[in-house]
Amino acid sequence: MKLFLSCNECSLLDETEYPEFYEIQILDLHKYEFTCKNGHKAVSIIDNPKFEMLFQVGANAIIDGYYREAISSFASSLERFYEICIKTILSSSKIENNTIEKSWKEISNQSERQLGAFTMLWLNFYHEIPELLSNKMTTLRNEVIHKGKIPSRKETINFGKEVFRLITTKLQKIIKEDSYKWLISKCEQVAMNGSEFIATGCIQTIISSKFIDKNYDSVDLEKEIERLQELRALQKRQLANNP
Ligand SMILES: [Zn+2]
Incomplete structure (x- = not known):
């Protein structure tokens, strides 16, 4: 599974421009570091709990x-x-x-x-x-x-x-x-530890602790997988436009 992350420093330099995304392989961690095309060392903290990410990996595996x-x-x-x-x-x-x-x-x-x-x-x-x-x-x-x-x-x-x-x-x-809530925020704090220009956030996952009021009873997994497939196609097209 791939993550689509943007450089926070570039976004701060030019707030008018739509952020450029970078395709990063998902790993067994919360903190992702990469170098953007302008040479910034970008750091992103993805604070989704493990079970959310694993469920998302499962949904992506179905698509593939x-x-x-x-x-x-x-x-x-x-x-x-x-x-x-x-x-x-x-x-x-x-x-x-x-x-x-x-x-x-x-x-x-x-x-x-x-x-x-x-x-x-x-x-x-x-x-x-x-x-x-x-x-x-x-x-x-x-x-x-x-x-x-x-x-x-x-x-x-x-x-x-x-x-x-x-x-x-x-x-x-x-x-x-x-x-x-405390257990969830703890991973984020550990990962942040001393870095600059950090972008913190969560990726949109099918199961999400961020949306406490989400009505899961009405969620159809097959429809969610279809939506995920469309989002992946959109992100691929954006990447192709910004080689
Ligand atoms: Zn940058």
Whole structure:
């Protein structure tokens, strides 16, 4: 997946001009550095949480026809969402951050343990049993990840739809916790550390913590993927006009 970023220093020098975009490969970090055509060292902080980015990677993989990769990214998105829920709930229960991180290390390599921790913490905090990935979708995920199954587009979309619903119904609750907002802003602060001319922002993702009131019930994943495909085509055309 590619990010389309502009140089903040150029934008400040000439506010009248439409910013020129640079195509940057997405990496496992929040801070992106590149040199613009005017030689500025541009720094962009992308503060979307990991689960949002992974879901977006999954949607992009569908457009590109990589269905195995899409299912794997959606599944990882769900796991990273469970992680942020676990940490938010603990933090809301007045547990120190250092203690949370220490404890997380004990389960960080085992997704089954994380799922157990998430289920019980959610039950204790919200007094409701969280809906988890159905048996059918769990089987599909395992066949894809462990047995080399190549899923169809339809199976992949259905998997994405279920993960989307599982995340967004819970996101609407957890997003209201101050500790959730704090966890999100923490990554941005760490990445900013001492750089100049930083552009901070988030990329528009299908699942977004920035839009607390977004009505996810009316969102159709297939339509979102179509919109994403159109946006990608538009960005490609802009890049072609600014070689
Ligand atoms: Zn520049």
